[in-house]
Amino acid sequence: MKRRGWMAAAAAAVMGLVVFAGSDGVSAQEDHSAAVKARMAQMQLNGFYMSQLAAIAKGQVAYDAAKATAIAGSLLALNTMDASAMWPPGSDNGALPGKTRAKAEIWTTFPAVMEKADALTTALEAMVVAAGTDLASLQSAFGPVGAGCGGCHRPFRAEKF
Secondary structure, X not given: OOOOOHHHHHHHHHOOOOOOXXXXXXXXXXHHXXXXXXXXXXXXXXXXXXXXXXXXXXXXXXOOHHHHHHHHHHHHHHHHOOOHHHOOOOOOOOOOOOOOOEOOHHHHOHHHHHHHHHHHHHHHHHHHHHHOOXXXXXXXXXXXXXXXXXXXXXXXXXXXX
16 A cells, blocks of 8 residues: 555545644644644755755756665655645634635535645655656656645645745
8 A cells, every 4th residue: 555645644634634723722723733744845845855856857867766765755855745634624814814825615615635646656656766867767757746745736736925
């Protein structure tokens, strides 16, 4: 069974994972701010590793099989960890305007989200293998990974605020 990537968090939302405000009077928005910051940090790390691979694929950095494999492996690990706590219901851009770009559709279209997460995981698994093969293989695998990222970003992420 494939590990399902960062969007697997939607499973917890659909299955009823709810983050409640603490008894100290903390509002739900404040409660969700840590989750939103964590998932934004995860996305920044994705961008960091993707930019490293892009530099190799474009010839800006010399191809090194071990380095490329390590970077691709980091991306795969980052996208297959359990991130469910980062995606509590009510942490969408409608509930937290200006704080997140995550659309409410993430929580209402769960099967589609998981299909996209599985596609990204598959592309990242192929990238790990390709990264250690040769530069041409790395370059070929790069497009499907980008498409996997875009598979969620296009339908489930709002425009920049």
